[in-house]
Each structure stands twice: as structure tokens, then as C-alpha cells.
Amino acid sequence: MSGWVIIAGLGPGAEDLVTPDVSDALAEATDIVGYIPYVARVPERPGLTKHASDNRVELDRAAHALAxxxxxxxxxxxxxxDPGVFAMASAVFEAVEAGAPEWRDLDIRVLPGITAMLAAAARAGAPLGHDFCAINLSDNLKPWQVIEKRLRLAAEADFAMAFYNPRSKSRPEGFERTLQVLNEACGDARPVIFARAVSTPDESIRVVPLPDCTADMADMRTVVLVGSSRTRIIRRAGAPIIYTPRSAL
Amino acid sequence: MSGWVIIAGLGPGAEDLVTPDVSDALAEATDIVGYIPYVARVPERPGLTKHASDNRVELDRAAHALAxxxxxxxxxxxxxxDPGVFAMASAVFEAVEAGAPEWRDLDIRVLPGITAMLAAAARAGAPLGHDFCAINLSDNLKPWQVIEKRLRLAAEADFAMAFYNPRSKSRPEGFERTLQVLNEACGDARPVIFARAVSTPDESIRVVPLPDCTADMADMRTVVLVGSSRTRIIRRAGAPIIYTPRSAL
Known part of the structure; x- marks a missing residue:
């Protein structure tokens, strides 16, 4: 018995953003477990079994992998x-803690990946170049009051912000409230970046001043980056460069 | 004239954490610019000129690359x-904004990398598995008052936290004050992870309850991760697993 679980980050979409570390793990696996579109990214080969599941069954999927x-x-x-940023790593460890005692002593490793906010930031310039925060806007596992409190405190701290899961069909109003809170708390026209499907053929990057943002600019394939009060825009012939200076002096 | 500047992230140290995207850029370059130890990671080859410089000359280095x-x-x-997280991307864009007008129309791209906090989090489990912030503790470019304010607001927001540049010889007292502020603001024994030189032969990971942390546990090769109030520890025969659950309910 020399089984293991590796929780691996495939990056935002492009194959050349997958680390060799992750590629090696995929090559050694007997089984791939995950959400349907991510499992589909792993090529078929003899000896490999793919177990694709729908989203919202993260704990079942984790328990299956551990078993x-x-x-x-x-x-x-x-x-x-990245599996550690609003992804499967926490779900696997929740399943470990709640599961069979012998699961604790399994060989479990996490391999990092390029998380969406970093891929999006790179496309826009360097909007996360100074202190920043990352907030999951999904309210499946978090009351709206917690989200709103964090938004207001993040604005007061003058963090740049990255939002994951800004909007879904089942809760269209959440992101609209987010924009209202940000406009109240920030009170300026700082740039907001809507980065959709970065590094895939569907990629689009849109930069909009905060007061002009509307909820329909984001969907579940979008990561949203909001500048701090000091974020700069460099205008030029092509797409503008958005960056946050290193200094707060 | 078909020159370009690519600002590329080499990841935390191991070669198998460098994306193929970055490896391809290095293979096409005529010139490599950067801080001495990072430039040293790029193998010599005919046709490649390496320009290594000391730290604290980021703007000069950026201007040289653009020129x-x-x-x-x-x-x-x-x-x-990752070049966009407390690294060279913002410095290059500062140089673009302050520099010759024609620099704005250069082909400038940022290629993301595995930033230290994500590599460190992966080694420890998933401490950044819920909302979190990243703060550069260096006070070279930021007054201590700004750092302290952000620490207190981040604790109030119940973010997990990642600290870059926690400590240097020139300012040994800053991290000690950080620990004092965190103990006051958090008031609990949440786990703190000192992750040094992750993915290199010098790697060490140490998990310490917040009240037991001392400033000498960090140096400039350390990234420090602080759990939120909900971060969990799974004890087992080997190193404990530290993770933050997905739910705030």
C-alpha cells in the first residue's frame, strides 16, 4: 500500500501555465478526481481512470479521493x-478531519498553481503590486454580512482587492451589492479589471472606472480586481497598463 | 526593431515550479536583468547576456531593461x-510612467509565477483556503503606521494573512511590533507558519501558536502565514496539517 493524494493546481487554463511539478504528478497518477471541466483537461492514457463530478459535491469528491x-x-x-485558493485543498482537509482516523496518515500533498488573480493581474499590468486581499464573493458558505464587513474593512485598509466567484445565475444580486458597498466605501473612480477566462481562447480583459461598473460585467468565469486608492493607469496606443506602485509614502 | 520586455516569475526556487511559459521566454531572450541570485538561476548560453544587480536598485534596473x-x-x-506580488512588475511600470514617452508603446508583458505565499501554504496544508490578505512588512516604502493600521483591519476582517519581507538586519524591530499588534488584535492562539526558502534545499516549515512567536523565527527568506480565527490544525504522526475551512457559517 503506497497510495497517495496530490491536490494539484492546473492554473487558469493555458497548458503552458501548468508547472512541471503538476505535470509529473498527473503522469504518475492512477486516478484523476475533480470537477468535470478540469478533469477534461487531463489527457486520457492507459492505466488512468478519470472520475469527473459536478460542482457543489466537493466533500464527496474529497472523500472518494482519500478512500x-x-x-x-x-x-x-x-x-x-491554485488548489489552496478557494479550491479543493480545504475541502480535502475538511474530509480528512471528519473522516476515518487512518486518513490522517495518508501521504497527502498540495502542489501550487497559478491562481486566477495572478494571471489576471499579469495581463492588466501589476494591479496587485502593493498590499492586497482576496475575497470569495460566493455566499454559499458565507453570509452576506461577513462579505460586506470584509469589503468595508478592505477599503479602509486601502488594499487592492481580488474577487473570486463574483456572480452566478443563482445569486445575481450579490455582486450588485458588492459594487454599491465599494462605491460607498471607496468614493472614487479607481480602476476595476474584469478578467474573464484568462489564458483561454475566450479571454477578455476590460478596465472600467468603479462608478461605471455594473453587475453584468462579471460572470462565474470572471475574476475581478479592484485597485487601491493609489493604483495608476498608464494610457497608451494599446490597452492601458494598470499598476499599483510599490510605495505608500 | 522588435524588442520586448517580459517580466517573468521564476517561482519560489525549485525548477519544477517554473512554468513552461516562463521557460520559453528565457529561451528567447537576448538579455536577462534582475537581482543577483535570481539572474544566477538562468543558465548561461551563447547569445545571452546577463545583467545582475544588487537589490534596492529596482528603478535603475527597470529603466535599463526598457532602454x-x-x-x-x-x-x-x-x-x-510572481513578478506582480511585491516584485519587479510595479517597478518596471513606475519606470515606464516616469520615463521616455516611447517606452509606453513597447511590447511589455508580465508572466505570472508561483508566489511564495502559495508555495508556503501548499506545504502547510491550506491556510489561505478562505479570504486572506497579503502585506509587505518592509517599511522601506511604507510608514509603520500604515502597516499597523492594515494589520488591525485585517484581524478585524478575520482574514488569514501572508507577510512578505518580515524582517531584515536593517530593521529588526518591525516584525516584533507586528507580533505585538497581532497578539492584541487577535487575542487567541491561532497557528502561525514560518516558511523559509520553500522548495529549495534550505526549506524549513515551522508552525507556532501566535502567543509563542518571536521575531527571530523569521528572516528575509521567510514568508509568514497567519491563520484566521477559524483556521484548523489536524494533528497526526507527521507534520500537522494547517487549513482554513471554506465556510464562514
Missing amino acids: MAAEGRRVVVVSSG | MAAEGRRVVVVSSG
Whole structure:
């Protein structure tokens, strides 16, 4: 019995943003577990079994991966981006803590990946070049009051901000309230970056002053970056460069 | 004249954490610019000129890279980690904004990398698995009052936190004050992770309850991760797993 679980980050979409570390793990796996579109990114090969599941079943998926590893299989749980940022790593550890005692002693590793906010920031310039925060706007596992409190405190701290899961069909109003809170708390026209499907053929980057933002500019494939009060725009012939200076002096 | 500047992230240290995207850029470059130890990571080859400089000369280095690109050279500015997180991307854009007007129309791209906090989090479990912030504790470019305000607001928002540049010989007292502020603001024994030189032969990971932390546990090769009030520790035979659950309910 020499099974293991590796929770691996596939990055935002492009194959050349997958680290060799993750590629090696995928090559050694007997089983791939994950959300349907991420599992689909791993090529078929003899000896590899793919277990694709829908979203919102993260804990079941994690328990399945751990049970297979306990039987000696080499399991890679795939996430997009980085598995430790609003992705599968916490779900696997929740399942470990709640599960069979012997699961604690399994060989479990997390392999980092390029998370969406860093890929998006790179496309826009360097909007996260000074202190920043990352907030998951999904209210599936978090009351709106917590989100609103964090938004107001983040604005007061003058963090640049990255928002994951800004909007879904099941809760269209959340991002609209987010924009209202930000306009109240920031009170300026700082740039907001809507980065959709970065590094895929569907990529689009849109830069909009905060007061002009509307909720329909984001969907679940969008990561939203909001500048701090000091974020700069360099205008030029092509797309503008958005960056936050290193200094707060 | 088809010069360009690419600002590329080399990741935290291990070669298998460098993306193929970055490796391709390094292979196409005529010139590599950066801080001495990062430039040293790029292998010598015919046709490649390496320009290594000391730290604290980021703007000069950026201007040099831009000037060479304007002359038609293919220049990679190397950063460790991700270039957009407390690294060279903002410095290059500061130089663009302050520099010759024609620099704005250069082909300038940022290629993301695995930033230190994500590599460190992966080693420890998933401490950044819920909302979090990243703060540069260096006070070279930021008054201590700004740092202290951000620490207190981040604790109030119940963010997990990642600290870059926690401590240097020239300012040993800053991190001690950081720990005092955190103990006051958090008032609990949440885990703190001192992750040094992650993915290199010198790697060490140490987990310490907040009240037991001392400033000498960090140096400039350390990234420090602080859990939120909800961060969990899974005890087991080997190193404990530190993770922050996805839910705030």
C-alpha cells in the first residue's frame, strides 16, 4: 500500500501555465478526481481512470479521493488555478478531519498553481503590486454580512482587492451589492479589471472606472480586481497598463 | 526593431515550479536583468547576456531593461515568485510612467509565477483556503503606521494573512511590533507558519501558536502565514496539517 493524494493546481487554463511539478504528478497518477471541466483537461492514457463530478459535491469528491488512496491508488485531485485558493485543498482537509482516523496518515500533498488573480493581474499590468486581499464573493458558505464587513474593512485598509466567484445565475444580486458597498466605501473612480477566462481562447480583459461598473460585467468565469486608492493607469496606443506602485509614502 | 520586455516569475526556487511559459521566454531572450541570485538561476548560453544587480536598485534596473528593449533587444526581467506580488512588475511600470514617452508603446508583458505565499501554504496544508490578505512588512516604502493600521483591519476582517519581507538586519524591530499588534488584535492562539526558502534545499516549515512567536523565527527568506480565527490544525504522526475551512457559517 503506497497510495497517495496530490491536490494539484492546473492554473487558469493555458497548458503552458501548468508547472512541471503538476505535470509529473498527473503522469504518475492512477486516478484523476475533480470537477468535470478540469478533469477534461487531463489527457486520457492507459492505466488512468478519470472520475469527473459536478460542482457543489466537493466533500464527496474529497472523500472518494482519500478512500482510493487508502486502497493504494495514486490519486490527483485537480483544481483550476491554485488548489489552496478557494479550491479543493480545504475541502480535502475538511474530509480528512471528519473522516476515518487512518486518513490522517495518508501521504497527502498540495502542489501550487497559478491562481486566477495572478494571471489576471499579469495581463492588466501589476494591479496587485502593493498590499492586497482576496475575497470569495460566493455566499454559499458565507453570509452576506461577513462579505460586506470584509469589503468595508478592505477599503479602509486601502488594499487592492481580488474577487473570486463574483456572480452566478443563482445569486445575481450579490455582486450588485458588492459594487454599491465599494462605491460607498471607496468614493472614487479607481480602476476595476474584469478578467474573464484568462489564458483561454475566450479571454477578455476590460478596465472600467468603479462608478461605471455594473453587475453584468462579471460572470462565474470572471475574476475581478479592484485597485487601491493609489493604483495608476498608464494610457497608451494599446490597452492601458494598470499598476499599483510599490510605495505608500 | 522588435524588442520586448517580459517580466517573468521564476517561482519560489525549485525548477519544477517554473512554468513552461516562463521557460520559453528565457529561451528567447537576448538579455536577462534582475537581482543577483535570481539572474544566477538562468543558465548561461551563447547569445545571452546577463545583467545582475544588487537589490534596492529596482528603478535603475527597470529603466535599463526598457532602454535595451527600445534598442530592439529581447529582455527578460526576472523576479522570484510572481513578478506582480511585491516584485519587479510595479517597478518596471513606475519606470515606464516616469520615463521616455516611447517606452509606453513597447511590447511589455508580465508572466505570472508561483508566489511564495502559495508555495508556503501548499506545504502547510491550506491556510489561505478562505479570504486572506497579503502585506509587505518592509517599511522601506511604507510608514509603520500604515502597516499597523492594515494589520488591525485585517484581524478585524478575520482574514488569514501572508507577510512578505518580515524582517531584515536593517530593521529588526518591525516584525516584533507586528507580533505585538497581532497578539492584541487577535487575542487567541491561532497557528502561525514560518516558511523559509520553500522548495529549495534550505526549506524549513515551522508552525507556532501566535502567543509563542518571536521575531527571530523569521528572516528575509521567510514568508509568514497567519491563520484566521477559524483556521484548523489536524494533528497526526507527521507534520500537522494547517487549513482554513471554506465556510464562514
